Amino acid sequence: MSDIQIAQENEAKEMQPITTIAEKIGLQSADLEQYGPYKAKINFAAIKRLKEQPDGKLVLVTSINPTPAGEGKSTVTVGLGDALRQLDQAAIIALREPSLGPVMGMKGGATGGGYAQVVPMEDINLHFTGDMHALTAAVNTLAALIDNHIQQGNVLNIDPRRIIWKRGLDINDRALRQVVIGLGGPVQGVPRQDGFDITVASELMAILCLATDINDLKQRISQIVIGYTYDRQPITVAQLEVTGAIAMLLKDALKPNLVQTLEHTPALIHGGPFANIAHGCNSVLATQAALKLGDIAITEAGFGADLGAEKFLDIKVPQLGKTPDAIVIVATVRALKYNGGMPLADLTTENLGTLEKGFSNLAKHITNMQRYGVPVVVAINEFTTDTDAEITLLQEKCAAMNVKAILTSVWAHGGQGGIDLAHAVLAALEQPQDFHPLYDPKTNIKAKLTTIVTEIYGGHDVVFEGKAINQLKEIEQNGWDHLPICVAKTQYSLSDDPKALGAPTGFTVHVRELLPKLGAGFIVAMTGTVLTMPGLPKQPAALKMDVTEDGLISGLF
Template identity: 55%
Template sequence: MTHDNLPAPGAPDIDIARAAVMAPIVPLAETKFDIPAKALVPYGHFKAKLGFDYIQSLSNKPSGKLVLVTAVTPTPAGEGKTTTSVGLTDGLNRIGLKTMVCLREPSLGPVFGMKGGAAGGGRAQVIPMEDINLHFNGDFHAITSAHALISAMLDNHLQWGNALDIDPRRISWRRAIDMNDRALRNITIGMGGPTEGVVREDGFDITVASEIMAIFCLATNLKDLQARIGDIIIAKTRKKAPVTVRDLGADGAVTVLLKDAFQPNLVQTIEQNMAFIHGGPFANIAHGCNSVVATQAALKLADVVVTEAGFGADLGAEKFLNIKCRQTGLRPDALVLVCTVRAMKMQGGVKKTKLGKENVDAVRDGCVNLQRHIQNMKTFGLTPVVALNHFVHDTNAEIEEVRKACDAENVEMVISRHWAEGGAGAEDLARAVQARLDAPKTDLKLTYKDSDSLTEKVQKVAKKIYRATDIAVSKEAAAAFKSIEKMGFGHLPICIAKTQASFSTDPTQLGATCDHIVEVRDATLNAGAGFVVAICGTILRMPGLPRHPAALDIGLDDDGQIIGLA
């Protein structure tokens, strides 16, 4: 596959993606992975869902090897974790390893907000890029509707006699929408008289923070999906007993709404290699991984599967390992830690507007962030390959500082030029990953035990991963932990919701801050997803739009083509 037909590197991502030659998905899947046409549910010519019957037929096949891609602490400059995941997949295929990538679906909130799309970049993209970034096969709409059905049935139950004796003051289930809308964070519903419902306080979370989304990405099959949905605790009675979705009688209907969406989406990279894109919880407020169903199906189809975990390794990778691996038995065979010179400059104090100028001292100062992430991954028994995602303004002196930092931690650093060159630019990285895959496997070391108390679990993550001195648990959080443990859920793993911009709960603290206190403000039980969310510092489950949202730049040209999508 050549790039002769593509615009030069540096052209808008949407122009590169639109110029790429896409192969019809059904024959491509058969050619690449022997997937029969009857196993696929086409969504047009270039997208399809993989049917459950076929997925179940793969259960006796041996599994391939898993590569986890994570990154340094994110900065406004962007580190290119998804771009690297796609480029690495193309590179591994180029050196002869049958490889598939598993990614999360983009949320419409960031697409129209500040972050933009999430289909990769440059010549390392998944396509059709516009479809993936907008309404992709309706999955998020199905999840939003499933969440809304629970909300509607809950308030309808209150309206028609409240046989479960639900206390309206102790309803924990909020509404959800896949858009950044700060005005919906806290609302009052049921106003207008007796026929309009029970008046109570409510609010909206963004869909990617919904427990339905977390369940969608952790369930292993439809039966497990319905069981987990039924386990969701939505409220308490006046006697403080938990009320579940199963008690409400909504678990069956909610599962029906998710049935089609729950099938993994199959698309392709620019170089016509296969990709599953399915599910999309954020890593700063949820567990930040694509669906277990997609990951496990890919492992049965491919020799190597590349997957990513959201935001920095202290959030996404920590949760991938402590939650997803704990629940499923998955274990990465290799780990790639994405880094950029630009990120190291910003961690060293350089403003985004000054990144084009060489600043070796700032890179050296910022590399403490990279080294902290390397050290953290080693606590899990994983030695990463550092992928330096190359940008045109990187100088040799700056790159050498990153290499020195990696040498000091005794890890390999590889320069990868996939953004500009596609898979050819990632071949060196692919060979380094192949060597790691061929090396002896070590045991995965999780951060805490199931038997630890919830407070101890948060404390261990805070001390071992964030390098905090201690945690400060508020009265509300302490009461929540006590209640959750009393209900019998103290064995569940912890999902820490905190800022992605720092190791601390203060987003202004750059580098590798230590000796800080992690403030635990509150905690919520996600009984269906199988984890407890510890809310640390100031974190919002419903983001707002920036002063200049991306939506202002998105539209259609005179030919009906989308413009401004990035």
């Protein structure tokens, strides 16, 4: 059966009221704002009360570089939570919300798969509780207010050529990357070049995921740099005097969402910045709540460990106030053979030589995560075409790096297929950890980027090109260079070249643009050809989707 068929079959028979799920983690109905019987937001009063409770353990799930062969990071995250619950551990899952871009495009949703899913799967992958729509509205409201300010006299002396705030849409739409607005004469506005980011790449998404309460949200929004004056002085939202209006649109979206897995494990799903063009982690509020409501919180970071995990550890951890107690790296035999140069069509064929060559990708990610001083476990997400010899080789290679590699079959068997992984994670949680970040944020931008490129990616150097050269000077002159770096890079390779698989070395990363995100609290470094507004593939997933007259959805994976 497909993921949606499994979800629908189990949803119809097995889902528990969200109030029952809440009771498992010590929440009452008064702590919830319900969106029907199976979804709810946790209100601010409950979140404030939870701050007094001690933290549980934190498990971060990441993966090798994603490939068309699939890794199943979200599936393993969900299955691990279910497995820990089967072992009578008070585990809670904290995930990102899906974006309609990948849902309608190629990557798919973000609710897990098979018998390791969060439900209601259709709702979560589509409109859920409206968070994405609220963010899109807030992004575009700010854009409209900027253009209105210019139209109505431009008291702040904003240079229309140097506005860096873009409009947003939560769907892949390449036609909107570069647009011209304000055409049609004086009453239609001031003509200027503009563009759209996908909503999950917007700074407001990052702010929503890093804010700790409404006051912090407002403070961060006020610091957003929307552009520059004619004499190149930065202009912020505070100067536009619209901080309150933008925060108002996000007041409900700031509250974490509570749902459940197919096995009724509580799951908080909140916020969804992409990891290749944003910081790739679910919200600080949701992760903090999971840490307070359970003994073990399992969360994930987007894409591979070079992107999502590095940003989790160097950008989110300082805001979260809690370091991971264990890290799980998800890999598949298929994806490692692909990294070793094997064509997609041949991945079902045993090939130990290609697997050994592709292991270099996993090995690099293991070394990177160990570098932070946190115990590491590898989860081998099982496919039916994996052979005993391939699994044995992979486990032996990991053992040589002093890491356990656990065969995991949660897609097929749910939590029961993750019991061995759960035991390995529990053992890792008992090991000492000595967390230390990758770099000191106070060092200059070139030094921070060089550290990321050489130590995490395995490259040789970083160079600034085009706009980035002048932007670097501008950032330094404005005193923003003390902020951490959020690298926008292809997810398919450790380098900035999506075709360089495995563990390339000696390469140079090319930074073409540096964008100050003062509200989020980091500088985005745009590298290679990565885009903040993706495009749809030739055969988008939307072509296979449908809904019956009684509302039953099909084709959603």
